[in-house]
Amino acid sequence: MKDYEEIIKKKGLPEVGGTVRSKKFGTQWRVMEKKEVWQNIDSDPKTGEPRMVPAIYLLYWKVQEGMFPGVGKMMGYLYTLYDNTFELNWDKVS
Numbered sequence: 292m293k294d295y296e297e298i299i300k301k302k303g304l305p306e307v308g309g310t311v312r313s314k315k316f317g318t319q320w321r322v323m324e325k326k327e328v329w330q331n332i333d334s335d336p337k338t339g340e341p342r343m344v345p346a347i348y349l350l351y352w353k354v355q356e357g358m359f360p361g362v363g364k365m366m367g368y369l370y371t372l373y374d375n376t377f378e379l380n381w382d383k384v385s
Contacts, residue, residue, distance in 0.1 A: 299347060306322065308322065312384050323360065
């Protein structure tokens with residue numbers, strides 16, 4: 292549990308219901324779901340054994356005028372302590 296809380300805090304991930312803006316397209320997306328999951332990473336170089344790290348899965352819904360939440364375009368991403376994809380792609384709106 293502590294690993295997941297650390298990911299949320301260090302990455303500044305939004306809570307469910309929060310809104311983010313795509314840095315690339317300027318579109319707004321609302322966080323509809325958050326899950327604690329495990330993500331596969333490269334196998335151990337010495338033993339070849341598979342490895343996994345804790346990750347947070349966020350499901351986003353594209354905010355569109357006149358559309359009900361959850362209807363329309365949705366996408367999800369995994370975030371770990373070892374990547375910077377949230378910071379590169381999103382700005383928190385609320």
